[in-house]
Amino acid sequence: MWKSPSSSSLNISFFIIHLFQLVSIMNQHVVIVSSQPLYTNSRWIVKSTTGQRVKLACVNWVSHMDVMLAEGLNQQPVDAISKAIINMGFNCVRLTWPLFLFTNDSLGSITVRQSFKNLGLFSSIVGLQANNPSIVDLSVLDAYKAVVASLAKNNVMIILDNHISKPGWCCSRFDGNGFFGDEYFDPHLWIQGLRIVATTFKATTNVVGMSLRNELRGPLQNVDDWYRYMQKGAEAVHAANPDVLIILSGLSFDKDLSFLQQRPVNLTFSGKLVFEIHRYGFTDGDTWSAENANQACGEVLNDMVSKGAFVLEQGYPLFVSEFGVDQRGTNVNDNRYFNCFLGLAAELDFDWALWTLVGSYYWRDGIVGLNEYYGVLDWNWLHIRNSSFLQRISSIRTPFQGPGYTETHPHKVIFHPMTGLCVQRTSLLQPLELGPCSEAEAWGYAPAKTLTVVGTYFCLKADKLGQPVKLSMICSDDSSRWDIISDSKMHLSSKLQDATSVCLDVDPNNVIVTQACKCLSTNDTTCDPGSQWFKIIDSTRVTKITKSFLQIKPIIHFLARNFFGSYI
Numbered sequence: 001m002w003k004s005p006s007s008s009s010l011n012i013s014f015f016i017i018h019l020f021q022l023v024s025i026m027n028q029h030v031v032i033v034s035s036q037p038l039y040t041n042s043r044w045i046v047k048s049t050t051g052q053r054v055k056l057a058c059v060n061w062v063s064h065m066d067v068m069l070a071e072g073l074n075q076q077p078v079d080a081i082s083k084a085i086i087n088m089g090f091n092c093v094r095l096t097w098p099l100f101l102f103t104n105d106s107l108g109s110i111t112v113r114q115s116f117k118n119l120g121l122f123s124s125i126v127g128l129q130a131n132n133p134s135i136v137d138l139s140v141l142d143a144y145k146a147v148v149a150s151l152a153k154n155n156v157m158i159i160l161d162n163h164i165s166k167p168g169w170c171c172s173r174f175d176g177n178g179f180f181g182d183e184y185f186d187p188h189l190w191i192q193g194l195r196i197v198a199t200t201f202k203a204t205t206n207v208v209g210m211s212l213r214n215e216l217r218g219p220l221q222n223v224d225d226w227y228r229y230m231q232k233g234a235e236a237v238h239a240a241n242p243d244v245l246i247i248l249s250g251l252s253f254d255k256d257l258s259f260l261q262q263r264p265v266n267l268t269f270s271g272k273l274v275f276e277i278h279r280y281g282f283t284d285g286d287t288w289s290a291e292n293a294n295q296a297c298g299e300v301l302n303d304m305v306s307k308g309a310f311v312l313e314q315g316y317p318l319f320v321s322e323f324g325v326d327q328r329g330t331n332v333n334d335n336r337y338f339n340c341f342l343g344l345a346a347e348l349d350f351d352w353a354l355w356t357l358v359g360s361y362y363w364r365d366g367i368v369g370l371n372e373y374y375g376v377l378d379w380n381w382l383h384i385r386n387s388s389f390l391q392r393i394s395s396i397r398t399p400f401q402g403p404g405y406t407e408t409h410p411h412k413v414i415f416h417p418m419t420g421l422c423v424q425r426t427s428l429l430q431p432l433e434l435g436p437c438s439e440a441e442a443w444g445y446a447p448a449k450t451l452t453v454v455g456t457y458f459c460l461k462a463d464k465l466g467q468p469v470k471l472s473m474i475c476s477d478d479s480s481r482w483d484i485i486s487d488s489k490m491h492l493s494s495k496l497q498d499a500t501s502v503c504l505d506v507d508p509n510n511v512i513v514t515q516a517c518k519c520l521s522t523n524d525t526t527c528d529p530g531s532q533w534f535k536i537i538d539s540t541r542v543t544k545i546t547k548s549f550l551q552i553k554p555i556i557h558f559l560a561r562n563f564f565g566s567y568i
């Protein structure tokens with residue numbers, strides 16, 4: 001597609017514009033089509049053919065409820081939903097399934113229509129008939145296959161997630177579906193079900209992974225049985241289909257994989273194993289709103305890393321297969337959690353699946369058409385619930401690093417989770433501001449804690465309270481030293497000339513300024529430091545275009561600086 005320019009009259013500005021267009025196209029329309037197996041290379045999920053990283057940017061689609069049908073098919077045609085998933089920027093779906101759908105013939109063989117009739121959901125049948133006439137009279141089992149086929153046809157990758165045994169909302173400690181040996185959780189039936197599902201979808205190459213069981217939990221949970229049965233389940237899936245990633249969930253509602261630090265999983269195959277964890281605001285109760293937000297963030301991130309994300313260091317991919325927020329933006333607990341969570345997601349560059357696609361459920365908690373405020377689609381499954389939320393998570397959609405993405409030397413980008421944007425420099429004379437991470441400025445973060453624009457002598461410098469930060473060539477004073485402070489380790493702090501401590505912040509125009517540091521005292525529980533939370537993250541991506549310009553013409557910067565003052 002991209003033809004290298006051959007004209008000798010090519011000038012630099014043409015080159016810059018063209019490259020800019022190319023990069024924005026690459027970054028805005030990344031749809032990773034996968035019709036080939038994926039495997040793992042250390043902590044990365046990669047394509048079998050090229051070895052290039054594929055970052056799973058999935059959304060959860062609920063299909064394990066009482067009706068045993070993927071949600072939303074009364075509202076929109078299945079293909080329209082599949083297309084919407086791609087158009088919203090996801091490349092993958094974690095599609096849930098209840099075990100008994102595949103192991104109990106009398107359940108799997110009833111028609112969709114009958115399943116809805118049994119629950120008295122007559123108005124849903126009208127919607128199903130109108131939107132999905134080819135599905136409404138299929139068996140629920142064939143309807144599941146039809147949904148998988150639609151996703152595959154529309155180039156969506158699929159992770160099949162065994163969410164529960166008995167169809168219904170998940171999960172509680174005492175619902176009989178929590179751990180091997182519970183009322184509805186016979187390990188042998190579960191292994192049989194895994195084998196059936198792996199075999200059924202063996203020919204569907206878009207099915208790239210299977211997560212073997214969601215959120216293990218409850219009074220029976222124990223580490224020995226986890227190894228015993230998870231290893232058996234993994235071997236069963238691998239024997240039936242050696243081309244799917246095998247994804248294992250932790251204990252305590254998929255919060256805890258810490259036992260892997262002492263004892264590795266022992267399997268006969270390699271290059272296929274991925275671990276998953278879940279984290280929501282409510283995972284930690286009301287910690288986020290009741291405690292100081294910096295403290296809460298520090299505690300939760302420590303917990304996430306020590307109980308889950310450490311697997312990256314062990315050389316396994318981490319799939320954070322559930323996270324999400326009330327997208328109305330009114331839940332303080334959720335909002336603080338998400339500012340913190342998104343920083344870690346960018347820093348660790350892990351694979352993920354957002355909860356949830358679902359705009360509304362056929363029937364949940366006894367309510368017909370329950371609105372799902374965590375859903376990216378609105379109640380009618382037609383409109384996006386909150387486009388600014390989608391925009392924000394688009395920052396973690398494309399890889400910052402990994403095989404096939406080492407386009408430049410390792411450098412840093414400065415990420416701002418509250419907006420999902422990165423620090424960028426639009427022109428020589430403008431102050432630094434926030435912009436898409438695909439156009440982020442590349443920084444070095446030196447041991448002396450200076451933040452230097454890569455390829456130049458310019459460093460970031462605090463100037464005045466409430467005023468834009470500057471770029472300067474005098475980089476040895478306290479105003480150009482940036483410490484990472486607070487319990488959250490997400491404030492970047494420096495000093496003004498008069499020794500006042502300040503923190504990097506963002507003004508209403510998205511300009512990067514310094515302000516008094518917020519919420520540092522742990523007894524301060526009402527304030528929200530979100531605007532001052534940044535993450536310095538590793539990247540090897542080609543980002544800001546003027547960077548090449550800068551490297552070609554450092555002299556222009558020098559001149560500009562001397563003629564136009566100290567902005568640059």
Ligand SMILES: *[C@@H]1O[C@H](CO)[C@@H](O)[C@H](O)[C@H]1NC(C)=O
Pocket residue numbers: 104105106107
């Ligand atoms: C299969 O499901 C039906 C309907 O819920 C139930 O009555 C039956 O006991 C189940 N069979 C098995 C073997 O679990």
Ligand SMILES: *[C@@H]1O[C@H](CO)[C@@H](O)[C@H](O)[C@H]1NC(C)=O
Pocket residue numbers: 266267
């Ligand atoms: C791993 O499993 C194999 C059999 O599947 C067994 O022979 C071997 O001893 C096990 N290794 C460890 C370290 O448990």
Ligand SMILES: *[C@@H]1O[C@H](CO)[C@@H](O)[C@H](O)[C@H]1NC(C)=O
Pocket residue numbers: 327328329385386387388389
């Ligand atoms: C979208 O979310 C933001 C906060 O993330 C909130 O301020 C805004 O009101 C939300 N918009 C809608 C339409 O709910």
Ligand SMILES: *[C@@H]1O[C@H](CO)[C@@H](O)[C@H](O)[C@H]1NC(C)=O
Pocket residue numbers: 521523524
């Ligand atoms: C918070 O703690 C500081 C000392 O760490 C104390 O000076 C201050 O009075 C406390 N504020 C409140 C509201 O308790």
